[in-house]
Amino acid sequence: MKKIIVTLFTLSCSIIMAMAQSSSDNSLSNLKIGAFVGLNMPKLTGGGGNPLSENWSSREGGAFGVTVSWSTGPHFAWRADLLYSSEGGQRNKMQAIDGPSFNPQVPAGTYFYANFKNQSILNYLEVPVMGKYSFPLSKSSYFYVDFGPYIGFLLNANQKTRGSSIVYADPEGTQAVSVNPQTGQPFPVSLDADTDIKDKIHTINLGLTGGIGLTQKVGFGELVLDLRGAYGLTNIQKYPEDGSNHIGNLLVSVGYSVPF
Template sequence: MPVVVAFCGLQANAQQIDLGARGGISIPNLSAGGKESNPLNEGYKSRLGPEFGIFGEYHFSKLFSIQAQVNFSGQGGKKEGLQAMPADPRMASQLPPGTLYTYANFKSEAKFNYLMVPILAKFGWNLGKSPFRLYVDAGPFVGFLLSAKQVVTGTSPVYLDPQGQTQILPATPLDADVDIKNQLNKVNVGISGNVGVAYQFGRSSIFIEGGGNYGFLNIQKGSANGKNNIGAGTVVLGYGFRIRQ
């Protein structure tokens, strides 16, 4: 009998479908990957990027639903100060044999944009008789790389050592805006999740949520520039409308 009652309850809510939109900020960072780490892919800190998209939510019961999203997500990272850059092959005759990196003081920002498609298992609880509802969700995502740039700004002497003691070039403009999409894998997979509060009124709801995502795969195709994983924290506002109930 309890099984029959639970099944009937599931069927009663199975027609509830919400559609909506969400938007906010992404706070991404690049994490250096283990044995493939080198001076080029280390030391990145968080940058700000956009996070927005649309979603559809299918309710199986008052407690459980599945939510599919399509999001534009800004990813990447930034670093500033004395840091490594690939040794210029044109300077090979002026450098000690085997020199892979030179060093300079500049700003570097990796700007990646992904189309991310998460499928989330969502659990929600009404807070008593109030219109507020608390929820948590988590699940896998597939990310498709849309664009990737490395933006460098600054003018600095170039040094042979990471301490900036041995100068090999005088102050040199280092500004560059390089498309590096062909150096990165076009697809990534990972996990994402959120905790949020929704305010329900009629067939509508507004919500605020905080969460994050992490990609399991290294983003670089090769290992010359090391290996990094993408990941980001997110803060998002959104609106949902129940089209069937």
């Protein structure tokens, strides 16, 4: 997997450099290379009518990467990144749990409900390739917009649950099923668990990404402030019984680029 990712990014960089070398001035002077780091705010959307995969909210995750770009004119450039992105979602409320995992005697497709914290953490290496259009603000700064496709490779996927709760047969929490058989009183059960779910998630995610940014010349290179959104076009679950989610995120990053 690492060889595939490095090969893809190297190929993207090679294409950009080849285009630059074949330009009219036969020069690499329009190339820029940089690095960036940021805060990711991902979210799982959809659900496919499955209560196990619905009603996710955003979580926070880290992101960082390297970038290469080539200007083809005063306002337009091509950009390719290699980006580590921590994505997923969270739920911190009454939510569905798989019935057979709580009580093996109930049939598949049965859902129980409990109030606990649940995080789905999906870490990707992504390779976006975007076109970038710039609007000069001064001799030393410019504003830009960019857009393009990306491919993401799943590194790992984990489900982290925390908390204790009475387990119910209904989402309203009126029919307790975690009941002491001797006293007839409901009791809370621990839902703490760390579960590797990589085998349930597609390893490749295709999507679209784009955003806006601001640059300011600082020293030999330029400081870059970037705001980017992304949406995966691939249903991340391998199996229909797990639901149907797409992954998206909003990334705020700061970076520094230098001319080649």
